[in-house]
Amino acid sequence: MPVCARTLAVVAIVVGGACSGASTPLFPSHAATAHRPRHAAQVDVYSETVLHDSPTAYYRLDDSGNTAADDSGNGLNGTVGGSVKEGAPGLLLTSSDTAMSFPGQASAAGTILVPSNSLLQPTSAVSLEAWLRFPSVPVNYTVPVAYGSDASYAPYDFYFSSGKLSAQFDLNTGVLVVTSPSSLQPNITYYAVSTFDGATARLYLNGVQVASVAKSGTIVNYQPKYGLAIGDDAGLSDPAFLGTADEVAVYAGSALSAAQVQSHYNAGTNPSATPPPTPTPPPPGVDWTTMGYDLARSGYNPNEKTIGIGSFGAFHKIWQKAIGGEIGEPALASNVLRGSQAVNILYAGGFDTGKLYALNAASGATLWSKRLATANYHCGSHTYRFGPAGAPVIDRATNRVYVPDGAARVHAFDLATGVEASGWPITIAAPANHNFIYGGLTYNPANGMLYAETSSTCDISPWYGRIVAISTANATIVGTFYPTQGQSGGGIWGFGGASVDASTNNVFILTGNADTSHGQMQNAYYAEQVVELSADVNTVIANNYPGLPQGAGDEDFGATPLLFTPPGCGPLLAAMNKSGMFFLYNRNAIGAGPTQAIQMSITTDNGDFVGVPAYDPLTNLVYVEQPATFGIYRPGVAAFSIRSDCTINPMPFWAAHFGADGSQSQSDTLRSPITVANGVLYISDYQTAQTFAFNAMTGSQLWTQPLSGYGVVGPIVVNGKLYVGSWGTYLTAWSP
Known part of the structure; x- marks a missing residue:
């Protein structure tokens, strides 16, 4: 033509x-010759x-x-x-x-x-x-x-x-x-x-x-x-x-x-062609500022109106970005001003690559990126690179995103430009050694407190688990709580880190085991407990060791508590334990012990029954991932109704079966954190590397897609788009 x-x-x-035919590879070394000024430096369509x-x-x-x-x-x-x-x-x-x-x-x-x-x-x-x-x-x-x-x-x-x-x-x-x-x-x-x-x-x-x-x-x-x-x-x-x-x-x-x-x-x-305009996100925009959407870690987005039960016939992928091994959920800030344009920006960290990406949420284009510190640890027969794992958190008042790195430090970057704020990063553990920020960061805008927690790298002794409270106004650590009181152990492993009661600003954590290699009991001090702390984490308000089934070894809390208040009930707390136990607490009486304990899964020291339940106030159902066959429970996800006495009905309201069965596998069979929005439940399966959407009221499957790696990252739904990551390569955006 x-x-x-x-x-x-x-x-x-x-x-x-x-x-x-076969051949021998030949890659010449890079010489030092600089290339000339390039025509590519000129702007062209x-x-x-x-x-x-x-x-x-x-x-x-x-x-x-x-x-x-x-x-x-x-x-x-x-x-x-x-x-x-x-x-x-x-x-x-x-x-x-x-x-x-x-x-x-x-x-x-x-x-x-x-x-x-x-x-x-x-x-x-x-x-x-x-x-x-x-x-x-x-x-x-x-x-x-x-x-x-x-x-x-x-x-x-x-x-x-x-x-x-x-x-x-x-x-x-x-x-x-x-x-x-x-x-x-x-x-x-x-x-x-x-x-x-x-x-x-x-x-x-x-x-x-x-x-x-x-x-x-x-x-x-x-x-x-x-x-x-x-x-x-x-x-x-x-x-x-x-x-x-x-x-x-x-x-x-x-x-x-x-x-x-x-x-x-x-x-x-065509010399008269013009480049496509940068897409402008539809106002008004909704933020996904933190893991699980809110401080209670409910996993429920009440503002999603676009994607619903009938959306999946035309559901399609709109972009895919190579991130490199996500673990923490991404965060999204809507209508961030870059120059004169408002852009929805998605923030995601690559555990394997050590990079933080700020992506245009509509197109997946990289707006800015940062290479963060990583650390290498030898776990078993392999050496792993530990990069940013914990979910980032957004502070709209100061226009910042807070992000952990692999060296146990917390950064504060400008949402639009990626410029680091003065006085940051803040070191949480010095030296980092075997202490690592695995769980998501938590930011409470009511008092400006930012919380970061450490756990261990493959239980390499010694480690000193902790939660640190940071005043973001002063960029200073104002409090530190060690579950094992200065002894080795006591990590905080949950994907969501800490949960915060917005009515009191008190902080709730679930703790890991003490280091038994030094002769301690697994539940020494505040290990393997539900703990309520003051806003500066310097005071223990309440705590409880619920009495865990013994025999499998490492039966700690690898989880984050769900805070919720069903109609007609007082404030409750739900927690999952690696022993397979589901615990329900009166949040005003943690020290009195659980009001209900249900064995929902097998007892194993694998990372199976971990994570955080979700709660939808419209369905009034609690959603719990199910990693194994145990009694009436099957691998997948189950919904539980709330009885008139404010306890959970142990018989599932509905159950959807999918994924690997921990009772038949020696490998971890966890599911991702759960998201619920506009009548749809979203969850990914770790071992089979798939993501799913279910009707949140009936449990009927609406949609599924394969992932590029382990389905450990909680899907998020915001502003008419579903963002799904994995402990693989890609972060993918979907839309009707």
Whole structure:
């Protein structure tokens, strides 16, 4: 199709590889040569359009020297081989920048090589994008762009066969290939984009879909030696590309839509095109400031009106972002002013990567990010990196988000810019040693108190669990409570950290066991107890050891208390214990012991019966995750009604069965924290890596989707969107 003086055609492709001989990987070292000032530094419509859609890696290929710069902001730079010609005429009609031409030489000298990186290794979805031009028909299996070695099928790539362009994915269910219906012609510029969304591969030419193939599966065959390559596959095992490449981008975890592909094509070919506007969130916005939505850790969002029981027929993924091993729930601040624009911002930390991300909640684009401190610990036969695990918390009065890091410190960042407040971070445990902030932070806006709790790293002795009260006005620690009173042990492990009674500002925690390696009892001092503290945590208001079943070893509270007040009842507290016991307390009489104790699960020292129950005041039901078969209880989630005497009816009002069974497994079989909003209950399963939606009144299943890793992160629902993370790679947004 002629456009101005240049003939162009566009291809959007899902990546894959072709079979050929083995080879030896070769990644040249990065030399110190600096690249020249780049045309990419100039503002142009095409680059703005691409960056608007949050590529994981973006190479404009207008560099000089030996570095191909990644303009995505992720720092995934590549090494330019010595035989690659820089300064070739660019392939866009809307930009004056240059491109690179490749010699058709299957060597490091004839390619651009980007080292292997987990950010470029999606499993559920990916898009690959490139502009290509060649002087003659490429020989069969020529690869212009690939991730990984194609000696035994690259995870994703482009390749040519009989003049046609193919995109191929190596899936756990078999190789998936989608191919253009006709041959591509020499001396014509082609825009190529491929997408795979977990179920369908699509190929586009000139902004128009030309082929698709349906096949479900996850992308596999990532190898640590092989990263991204331009000009051949990373293993140099296929015929190399002879021609020009420009504007190469990878969208890991995201399948570009047809509208996005068309928008990119227009931006590269139409000089009058304008970049898409940044989406403006619909007012009024609702915040999700803390784990479990509120200080009581109810898990109930009363303000959600968009997603309801009838929403799941059209439910679809709107974006996916590689975060890197979440544990804590994300937090969301609505209508944050960035310049003159109000943006809803989602804050999420990567446990494995050590990074905090501030994301545009509508698009998933990274607005700012911070690399936080991490610590490495040897647990059993493995060494793990501990990064930000506890859920962040938002302070709208000071425009801050508070976040823990892997070195037992708490940071205070500006919501809009990420600039750290003066006097922060604050060290909670010095030195951190085996003390780690695992639970979510808690902020009480009524008195400006911020609470952080520590537990251990794999029960490595010694550790000194504690809860610390921080005055955010002065950036100082005003109180510290040690459950084991200075002796080793007593961590606070719950996903929600501490709960706060808004009527008294008193703080409630559930504590872990004392360190028995020093001859202490497991429940020494305030270990394995329900504890009520003053707002500055310096005074114990009440405490109780409920008497736990013995025999399995480590029967502590790995949980956060739920505070709730059903109609006709006084204030109550519900707690889950690893022994399988569910305890109910009169919140005004903690010291008197539980008013009810129900064995709901097996007794085990695995992290099974942990977390926090949820409560919906409209259904007047308490929701409890169920990790194992025990008596009348089955793995999944159950709802419990409240009797006239303000106790829980032990017979479930309804029960939904799903996921692994702790009575049949030696591994942890916990479920995620629960969210309830607008008649729908949301929960994820740890071991089977799935997320679910159920009718909160009847228990009927409405929706389910696989996750990229363990389902430990509580889903959150706010402003008409569902955000689901996992202890895997991705945070995903869904909407009707």
